[in-house]
Amino acid sequence: MPSLDSLNCRRSLTVNDVTYDYFSLPEAARQLGDISRLPTSLKVLLENLLRWEDGVTVHPGDFEALAAWLGTRSSDREIQYRPARVLMQDFTGVPGVVDLAAMRDAVARAGADPQKINPLSPVDLVIDHSVMVDRFGSPAAFQQNVDIEMQRNGERYEFLRWGQQAFDNFRVVPPGTGICHQVNLEYLGQVVWTRDEQGATLAYPDTLVGTDSHTTMINGLGVLGWGVGGIEAEAAMLGQPVSMLIPEVVGFRLAGRLNEGVTATDLVLTVTQMLRAHGVVGKFVEFYGPGLDNLQLADRATIANMAPEYGATCGFFPVDRITLDYLRLTGRDEQRIALVEAYSKAQGMWHDHDSPEPLFSASLELDLASVRPSLAGPKRPQDRVSLGDIGASFDLLLETSGRTAQIDTRFPVAGEDFQLKHGAVVIAAITSCTNTSNPNVLMAAGLLAKKALERGLQRQPWVKSSLAPGSKVVTDYLERAGLTPYLDELGFNLVGYGCTTCIGNSGPLDDSIAEAITDNDLVVSSVLSGNRNFEGRVHPLVKANWLASPPLVVAFALAGTTRIDMDREPLGHDRQGQPVFLRDIWPSSAEIAAAVASIDGEMFRRRYADVFSGDASWQAIPVTEGDTYQWNAASSYVQNPPFFEGIGEPPAPPKNVENARILAVFGDSITTDHISPAGNIKASSPAGLYLQTLGIEPQDFNSYGSRRGNHEVMMRGTFANIRIRNEMLGGEEGGNTLYQPGAEKMPIYDAAMRYQEAGTPLVIIAGKEYGTGSSRDWAAKGTNLLGVKAVIAESFERIHRSNLIGMGVLALQFVDGQTRQTLGLRGDEKISIGGLEDGLTPHQRLRVDIERADGSRGGFEVLSRIDTLNEVEYFKAGGILHFVLRQLLAEA
Structure with missing residues (x-):
C-alpha cells in the first residue's frame, strides 16, 4: 500500500546502476529533528511507520513520538508495526496452517470466497522440530532417523504439502x-x-516476526525480528499490524576481546545472566561499542538467539x-550486498568507529576479556555456573533435593558392567541453532575430539x-x-538436521539406563549446546540439564559426569595411564581459525540452490488439491479446530466472570513447556489415554509438539507436564488438581471438563514470569479450550501474555505488592x-471478589x-483471529 508520505521523504538511491526508492530518515529528520542518536532498532521502526503511513493505523503523531523518545528514553505511544515477512517452524507452523485452513472453511460456510484467506506477507515454514534422536552413535543413524520421521509424520507432512500449493506467498523448507x-x-x-511497487523497486529494512521465540537470532545480522505466538503471526500474515508500545531500549556496550579458550557460548551465558538480573522483559536490547569489531557475525547471532533467555523482545546488532x-561468506548476491551497504549508510543505520553512540533507556557494559568458560543450569538458562564450579553446584542440587550422594548402581552396557551415579551424563548433544550456526565452536568441538582420541580418550559408554x-x-x-x-569415533555421528535434544526430541535412553535411574531415583545430567534447559524438557528422566558450548559437550561426554572440576580434575587417562586434562586437548584460537578458513560461499550456494524441493520421500507424499482442505476424521495429527464455530454471528459482548473456580495455583517461572508440553506423551496422561482409544500404541505416540494440529490431543496436554507443581496439592509434581467442592484429586483436563459440564468458569492463579519460554x-489455545477465563499472575512473559489476549483469555496482574500468598x-x-x-480500556484496574470455602468474603x-x-478490540471479538475473520467477512 503506497504511503501518504506526509513528510515528503521518499527518495531514490542508485546502487551499481540500479535505482531503488526508499523512505529517507535524514529527510524525515528535517521536520522531526535530529534523530542521529536514536537506537538503530528504533530507526527501523520509524522507517516502517513512514512507509506505512495511511492516516488510519499510522499517523504523523507516531513519527513525532519516536523522535521525542530521545528526550525521555521511553514512550507510552502505541504504534502499528508491519513486518516484511513471517517465519515459521513446523511445531508452531502446523497449527497456524490448520487455523488458516479452518478459516477458509468458515469463510466458505459463510458463502464467501475461501481465497480471501491467503498470506499477504511472504511466509517461510521450515520443518525442523520433528526429527528425534531414536538412533545414534552409528553411520546409519541419520538415515534411520529420517525414515522414522517420515513414517511418524506423514499426516502432518501431507497437510503441509497441501498448504504449499493452496496458499499464495507460502513456502515450505522440507525436513x-x-x-x-x-x-x-x-x-x-x-x-x-x-x-516492486507501482513500477519502482522499493528498498526497506528486512524485518520479520516468527512463530518461535528464537527468531531473534536474525538480529545478529542487523535484521529486526522477534518471536510471536502463532496467533499473532497468522494475523500478521493476513495483513494485521503488530500492535506494540514504543519500547524502552537497553544498550549493552561491549569492549575488549575474548581471551584464548573462551567461546561465544561462554559469552552469551554471561550476557544472559547480566540482562536477566537487570530486567529487560518487554524491552529491546541493542549491542554497541568497540567490542563489536572483535565479534564475528556467528558470535553475534549466538547472543541474539538467546534474547528470550534474557527476557528481551530482541537483541539487536547494527549493520x-x-x-x-558474512553475507559474502554465505554466498549472497553481490548486488544485494552492495545495496545493504549503500542503504544502511544512507539511512544512518551503519555502524563504524565514527558513528555517534546511540542514547538508550539504560546501559550495561561488559569487558569481553572478563568472560570465563561457563555452563548454565540445572534448570534455567540464566543460571550461569563457572566451569570449575559445576561439580560443587551439582552437589548443592543433591543436598537441596534431600538425596544422598553415595548411591551407586551397576548395569550392563554393551556387555560390560559400568557404574552409574548421581551426576552421570546420560545425554551429550551438539544441537540447536544457537551454537550449530557458529563455525568457531563447531570446529572447536571437532578439534577437541581429534586431540582426545590422539590421547586415547573415549566417550563413556552410558552417554x-x-x-x-x-x-x-x-x-x-566439518568434512x-x-x-x-x-x-x-566419539559417537557424535550425524543424527539429523533439526532441533532434536534442545526441544525435547532427545529420544529414548537405553532401557537398562532408564531402569537404573528410575529404580534408584538418580539425578543424572544432560549437557547440550542448546538454549533451553527447563525441567522435563530435555528428557523426563533427566532432572539436571546444562547448557554448554559444543567443545564442552564433547568434554563432558569424555568425563561422563558433571560432578567434576575440569580446571583441576582430569577427563581421563591416556594409554600410559597419565591424566589428561581439558587444557591438554583444548584447541587454540589459531587452530580453530585455520579450520574456519576452509569455509567458502560456494558451500552455501550449493546447499541452498534447491532448498524448497526436498528429497524423493518428500516429493512422493500425495497431495490433495482444492482451496479448502479435505479433513480426515481418522487423522490423529490434523483436525479441524472448533475456534471458528458460529463466526457468522455477532460476537457476544464481554461479561463479568461470576463464581469461577480455581483450576490450579502455580508458583514462579511457569513456562510454556509446563503449560503446553512439547516432549513425550505419557501413556497414563489424558492425552495418552485418548490416543490409546484411537488404537495408537505408546511407542507410536510421537510428541506433543508433533500433534499440535490436533486440538483433542493438545487440550488434554495443557498443564499435563510431569514437572509442573500445583500448590493446591502441596506442590507435588504432575498435572493434577483438586476438583471443588469436595477436593477430589484428578488430572487438570478431567477437572476442567467436569467444570465445563457444570457451566463453571475457571481461573488460574500464578506467581512471577508466567509463560516464560517459547512462543507456544x-x-x-489449550487454556481457552479448558474453559479458563482469566489468568491472575504477578507478572507475565511478553509473548504468552499477548497470546492469552489473542485467544480471549484475560491476563490480570496482582498490584500493590499483593500475591497469592x-x-x-x-x-x-x-x-x-x-x-x-x-467498557474495556488498556491497563484498567478491575475488581476481583473472593468467596472462601468457609463463606467469608x-x-x-x-x-x-x-x-x-x-x-x-481483539478481546471483545473473542480473539485476534476472530477479529480478522469478521473483518474479512464484513468486506465480502
Missing part, C-alpha cells in the same frame, strides 16, 4: 534441511528487502563491515551422544576440515471478576494486561 533460524541466517535473511563479510546441525553446510565444512571422522500458541489463596475459593461489562484489585486499544 532434513536445517533449523529455521539457521536457514534464516544463512539464506532467507536479506538485511534489506525489496519489492557494519562484519555483516557484509547418549549426538550431532544435529542447523544446516547441511555444517556437515560440509572439509577433516574433523568428521573424529566426532564419529497452544499454551493459550499475601491474599491467602488456597485454590478452594470462588472468584468473580467485575468491570468487564462497563474479600477482594482485591488487579491490573488488566490488555495493553493496547487493538487488544481491546
